[in-house]
Amino acid sequence: MDSHKEQIITNLIKIEDALARLYTRFSKKSNFTAPVKKFWAAIAGEEKLHSNIMDKVCQAVHEEKATVSVDLRIEKLKEFISKLNEILKKASSENLSEAEAYSIGAKIEVELDEGGFTGLIHTTDEKLNKLLKLVENDTKKHRMMLVNYSRGIR
Numbered sequence: 001m002d003s004h005k006e007q008i009i010t011n012l013i014k015i016e017d018a019l020a021r022l023y024t025r026f027s028k029k030s031n032f033t034a035p036v037k038k039f040w041a042a043i044a045g046e047e048k049l050h051s052n053i054m055d056k057v058c059q060a061v062h063e064e065k066a067t068v069s070v071d072l073r074i075e076k077l078k079e080f081i082s083k084l085n086e087i088l089k090k091a092s093s094e095n096l097s098e099a100e101a102y103s104i105g106a107k108i109e110v111e112l113d114e115g116g117f118t119g120l121i122h123t124t125d126e127k128l129n130k131l132l133k134l135v136e137n138d139t140k141k142h143r144m145m146l147v148n149y150s151r152g153i154r
């Protein structure tokens with residue numbers, strides 16, 4: 001058991017959960033069109049999957065089932081979480097437009113990708129490594145989609 005690693009991974013789980021909750025909220029906005037709601041529901045599902053993957057990694061660390069390396073400083077993570085909380089405050093506005101939602105999502109995914117948080121965990125467990133790679137690729141994909149959508153590019 002490595003409590004420092006577990007602390008970092010637990011924070012990553014919290015981030016993925018927060019994103020899943022935010023995007024789920026976007027998927028239920030009554031002023032959004034059906035396809036836009038569907039888009040957010042799909043992306044929320046992916047964040048939920050990421051949270052489950054991180055959960056598995058955390059368990060593997062806890063049970064010492066795999067060698068996991070975490071090249072991530074807790075300070076950097078905390079910095080991101082406080083930025084995220086600021087963004088989440090803005091996102092709680094009731095009459096948010098579709099464009100505003102895209103730009104909020106883009107801001108988050110850019111920060112997340114640039115922090116490289118999802119690419120800094122490695123493990124000797126092949127299965128887990130593949131799952132972590134999926135999280136990394138999804139985050140890059142989310143970044144690209146949301147940045148484009150926020151600029152009106154489809």
Ligand SMILES: [Fe+2]
Nearest residue numbers: 109138139142
């Ligand atoms: Fe994402």
